Amino acid sequence: MGRFLLKRFVVAIVTLWLLSVIVFVSAQILPGDVGRRILGPFAAPQAVAALNKQLGTDRSIFVQYGDWMGGVIHGDLGKSLSQNQPVGHLVWDGLKNSAKLAAVAFILVVPLGIFGGVVAALNEGRFLDRLISVSGLSAIAIPEFVSAIVVILVFSLWFGLLPVTAQAPPGAGFFTVLKYLILPALPLVLVLFGYIARMARAGTIEALDADYTRTAVLKGLPRRTVIRRHVLRNALLPTIAVVATQTGYLIGGLVVIELIFNYQGIGQLIFRAAQQKDFPLLESGVLIVGVVYLVATLLADVAYSLLNPRIRYASAE
Amino acid sequence: MDETQRRVDEIRKQRSELENHLIDEYAAGKITRAEFIRRGTVVGMSIPLVSFIAAACGGGGGGTAAGTTGGGGKPKAGGTIRTGIIAPAASLDPIKVADEGGLAVLGQSGEYLNWSDSKLHLQPRLAESWSPNDDGSVWTFKIRQGVKFNDGTPMTAKDVAATIDTHADPANGSNALSVFTGVLSKGNTKAVDDSTVEVTLDAPNGNFPYLVSSDNYNLIILPAGFDMASWDKSFLGTGPWKLEKYTPNQGVSYVKNPNYWDTNRQPLPDRSEVKFYKDEQARVLAIQGGQVDVVSNFSVAGGKALLTDPSINVIEIRASQHREMHMRTDQDPFTDKRVRQAVALLIDRQALVQGLFEGKADLGNDSPFAPVFPSTDTSVAQREQDVDKAKQLLAEAGKGSGFQIELRTWNGFEIPQLAQLVQDALKQANISVKLNITDPGTYYGDAVFGKSPWLDSTFGITDYGHRGVPNVFLTAPLTSKGPWNSAHFKNPTYDGLVADYVAALDVDAQKQVAKKIEELLLDETPIVFPYFYFHLAAEKNTFTGAEPTGMGHIDVSQAGSTG
Numbered sequence: 001m002g003r004f005l006l007k008r009f010v011v012a013i014v015t016l017w018l019l020s021v022i023v024f025v026s027a028q029i030l031p032g033d034v035g036r037r038i039l040g041p042f043a044a045p046q047a048v049a050a051l052n053k054q055l056g057t058d059r060s061i062f063v064q065y066g067d068w069m070g071g072v073i074h075g076d077l078g079k080s081l082s083q084n085q086p087v088g089h090l091v092w093d094g095l096k097n098s099a100k101l102a103a104v105a106f107i108l109v110v111p112l113g114i115f116g117g118v119v120a121a122l123n124e125g126r127f128l129d130r131l132i133s134v135s136g137l138s139a140i141a142i143p144e145f146v147s148a149i150v151v152i153l154v155f156s157l158w159f160g161l162l163p164v165t166a167q168a169p170p171g172a173g174f175f176t177v178l179k180y181l182i183l184p185a186l187p188l189v190l191v192l193f194g195y196i197a198r199m200a201r202a203g204t205i206e207a208l209d210a211d212y213t214r215t216a217v218l219k220g221l222p223r224r225t226v227i228r229r230h231v232l233r234n235a236l237l238p239t240i241a242v243v244a245t246q247t248g249y250l251i252g253g254l255v256v257i258e259l260i261f262n263y264q265g266i267g268q269l270i271f272r273a274a275q276q277k278d279f280p281l282l283e284s285g286v287l288i289v290g291v292v293y294l295v296a297t298l299l300a301d302v303a304y305s306l307l308n309p310r311i312r313y314a315s316a317e
Numbered sequence: 318m319d320e321t322q323r324r325v326d327e328i329r330k331q332r333s334e335l336e337n338h339l340i341d342e343y344a345a346g347k348i349t350r351a352e353f354i355r356r357g358t359v360v361g362m363s364i365p366l367v368s369f370i371a372a373a374c375g376g377g378g379g380g381t382a383a384g385t386t387g388g389g390g391k392p393k394a395g396g397t398i399r400t401g402i403i404a405p406a407a408s409l410d411p412i413k414v415a416d417e418g419g420l421a422v423l424g425q426s427g428e429y430l431n432w433s434d435s436k437l438h439l440q441p442r443l444a445e446s447w448s449p450n451d452d453g454s455v456w457t458f459k460i461r462q463g464v465k466f467n468d469g470t471p472m473t474a475k476d477v478a479a480t481i482d483t484h485a486d487p488a489n490g491s492n493a494l495s496v497f498t499g500v501l502s503k504g505n506t507k508a509v510d511d512s513t514v515e516v517t518l519d520a521p522n523g524n525f526p527y528l529v530s531s532d533n534y535n536l537i538i539l540p541a542g543f544d545m546a547s548w549d550k551s552f553l554g555t556g557p558w559k560l561e562k563y564t565p566n567q568g569v570s571y572v573k574n575p576n577y578w579d580t581n582r583q584p585l586p587d588r589s590e591v592k593f594y595k596d597e598q599a600r601v602l603a604i605q606g607g608q609v610d611v612v613s614n615f616s617v618a619g620g621k622a623l624l625t626d627p628s629i630n631v632i633e634i635r636a637s638q639h640r641e642m643h644m645r646t647d648q649d650p651f652t653d654k655r656v657r658q659a660v661a662l663l664i665d666r667q668a669l670v671q672g673l674f675e676g677k678a679d680l681g682n683d684s685p686f687a688p689v690f691p692s693t694d695t696s697v698a699q700r701e702q703d704v705d706k707a708k709q710l711l712a713e714a715g716k717g718s719g720f721q722i723e724l725r726t727w728n729g730f731e732i733p734q735l736a737q738l739v740q741d742a743l744k745q746a747n748i749s750v751k752l753n754i755t756d757p758g759t760y761y762g763d764a765v766f767g768k769s770p771w772l773d774s775t776f777g778i779t780d781y782g783h784r785g786v787p788n789v790f791l792t793a794p795l796t797s798k799g800p801w802n803s804a805h806f807k808n809p810t811y812d813g814l815v816a817d818y819v820a821a822l823d824v825d826a827q828k829q830v831a832k833k834i835e836e837l838l839l840d841e842t843p844i845v846f847p848y849f850y851f852h853l854a855a856e857k858n859t860f861t862g863a864e865p866t867g868m869g870h871i872d873v874s875q876a877g878s879t880g
Contacts, residue, residue, distance in 0.1 A: 030758060032758055032761065032762060032763055032764070033763065035490075036761075036763060036764055037758065038406070038407045038413060038415065039413065039415045039490075039492055040415045040416065040492075041757075041761035041764040041769075041771060042415075042495055042764075042793075042801065043415055043492050043494070043495055043764075044487075044494035044495045044498050044800075045765065045800070046487040046490065046494055046498075047487075047490040047491055047492055047494045047495070048490070048764075049490065050487070050488060050489060050490025051413065051490045053490075054490065080408075082406070082407040082408060083407065083408050083565060083566075084408030084409075084410065084546065084549065085408070085565055090565070090566075093566075149598075152602055152606070156602070156606045157602075157605055157606060160607075163606065163608060164599075164602045164603055164605070164606030164607075164608050165599065165602075165603055165606075165608050167567060170562070170564065259595055259596040259598075259599060260596060260598055260599055260602075261599065262592075262593075262594050262595070262596065262599040262600075262603070264566045264567055268595065269566075272595075275758065276406070276407065
């Protein structure tokens with residue numbers, strides 16, 4: 001296990017470094033300089049030059065990258081060029097918010113998706129199966145900005161049940177925060193339900209066909225026990241993979257949802273940093289999302305191996 | 318009436334030649350009451366004085382110089398007012414702020430020498446009055462005494478002079494330099510005594526008080542030697558509000574400033590919450606869903622729902638914000654002015670204003686003189702769609718069979734729809750337009766000639782925000798050396814007329830020059846100005862008293878619930 005983790009760690013560091021290089025290179029393609037981005041097209045050239053000097057963005061971009069990288073190695077993510085705040089602060093706040101929203105979405109969608117998938121599998125080929133599969137697929141196809149507006153119209157403006165914005169007032173308690181996050185989580189539930197249900201359905205059908213299930217049935221175990229002990233457990237495995245890969249999307253990829261619900265997640269933060277060529281904020285934000293993604297996949301691998309005795313880290317080497 | 322006449326005579330003895338000229342014009346019926354009030358405040362007469370003379374000489378009653386507010390009923394004091402504004406684009410540093418969100422925040426706890434209100438009248442704030450010398454090259458401001466910053470320190474004439482000078486110094490890189498360049502240089506603003514600030518300009522300028530008003534939104538008055546970059550720690554200023562808590566990216570909450578000087582304008586609400594919304598949709602939904610009481614800005618395109626929502630009062634302000642469609646006068650096919658005129662004649666402006674703004678815009682007449690500016694000569698005939706004339710002009714220019722052209726612009730506001738409508742309109746004369754619509758960063762590029770599609774493209778559409786006076790619109794995009802001259806328009810006659818306009822001290826003289834400029838630009842047509850659209854704000858119909866400006870400021874200090 002130790003060697004396995006060490007290996008993963010080294011790979012992770014290299015991946016993150018490559019990620020920072022890719023972001024660095026692509027940021028250079030964006031036209032205009034930071035001072036111009038902050039002050040806008042109509043500012044006087046002297047003002048732009050003075051601001052770039054003040055921010056240090058008049059220096060070579062390689063020097064800036066080296067500067068930032070040096071800081072990161074020492075645990076300092078630098079200062080945001082556009083916002084005059086430490087990057088660490090901004091990214092941490094954004095990450096916390098994104099994690100809250102992702103958690104609410106997962107808590108809603110994972111049980112729902114697995115339940116839907118298993119029900120569909122048990123009714124394979126019948127009406128209920130078709131209904132679940134088709135509605136899941138259709139939900140994936142609805143863009144978030146459409147479903148977001150629909151849920152706002154229905155739940156906030158018509159029935160007045162839930163607040164329009166996702167950001168709870170400062171100092172709000174757990175349940176208030178939850179109340180504010182349900183609405184923005186709903187479009188995500190719609191997107192993810194189809195994925196999870198499909199994976200759970202496929203896993204269940206496979207497990208139902210497996211030899212061990214047949215053995216269990218032949219042993220004379222009641223159907224309910226067979227499903228709970230043997231089928232469900234195996235059906236969960238592919239679901240974990242989906243959940244892990246969607247973490248990257250839920251944390252860092254929700255620009256549209258965050259904008260519509262005016263939520264200060266990390267997706268919005270990175271989006272704005274890219275628009276303003278705020279290099280330290282952009283790099284650090286992407287890097288943190290990368291870390292989250294890597295950690296999520298690692299946890300998924302570990303969970304996978306724990307749930308599935310056939311896969312052992314030893315054999316992976 | 319004798320008594321009134323005696324008092325008017327008495328007043329006139331004390332006023333400058335310029336002010337008396339204005340009074341003469343008004344008494345002779347040459348300018349309207351509204352214009353008299355506006356010009357009077359510009360040349361430094363106080364509102365009560367102007368109102369008195371307006372009543373005495375014009376004989377008309379009623380009317381007020383103050384900005385109007387929407388809604389009915391009287392606002393009640395107390396409680397918290399919640400306002401949704403556009404999220405500031407960058408850090409809240411008074412030197413750097415260059416966007417509507419940022420200026421809306423500066424204007425809450427900060428104050429200017431004077432306030433350019435929703436009718437483009439100047440209301441005295443930290444300056445009690447102001448007056449020019451004979452040619453308008455030196456302006457003297459009388460600074461209000463007894464004003465304190467919200468941390469308790471007194472505000473002095475020295476602070477005013479230092480603030481203005483800081484923004485005029487190129488080394489500081491202030492966003493205000495785009496206004497001050499060629500107008501005011503570093504070191505020319507001096508505190509003559511405790512209550513007087515004297516500003517010596519690079520050239521005569523009849524509209525200078527506007528350039529240090531809320532129209533130049535970086536210019537909130539701060540103490541001499543204040544570290545601007547640290548402003549977001551204190552939100553220092555002399556305005557009605559004092560910082561309670563600032564949460565970056567989310568919003569600011571304020572309490573009343575206990576030191577606020579203006580006894581007539583003490584804040585009605587106990588607290589004010591200003592919430593940041595990056596997305597217009599979110600802002601519109603927030604007021605519909607009751608998360609805020611006021612929104613400072615929405616567009617017809619993004620906020621149609623508010624226009625028809627019975628629970629919302631829409632506050633409409635005529636403004637000078639507009640789009641400019643430039644045609645490079647030095648590049649084929651636009652080197653021939655008949656081709657440029659033809660393009661302008663193919664466009665149906667009425668249809669644009671209806672289709673894009675539901676009528677909430679003024680028609681443009683291919684010059685920066687928006688109908689809202691008092692100096693605009695509205696007697697110049699409005700250019701209307703005339704397809705036959707356009708075809709004829711194109712034929713005369715040898716382009717009767719049409720041509721192909723790329724139209725560059727960016728993806729924001731109603732601009733993409735405008736570009737499509739232009740594309741359709743030009744088809745009428747076989748002009749095939751290829752749209753090239755990118756993100757704003759790509760369109761503006763480095764914002765210097767040679768490195769910016771905005772300034773280099775043959776044909777393009779650019780967005781311009783509101784200004785209280787047309788000076789910047791006249792100079793930057795149109796004069797030979799203008800830094801935003803996308804049309805590459807170089808016309809010495811025009812340059813001379815603009816210099817005359819800028820130096821003109823009274824509205825009569827300004828209007829005379831304006832007429833010439835309008836006619837010259839209609840003939841040359843380097844830029845199509847299709848419309849000037851209104852600024853829209855909204856308040857819940859249970860609220861009243863929010864005062865937005867065309868610039869994007871929102872004053873909620875006199876607002877409150879009516880219920």
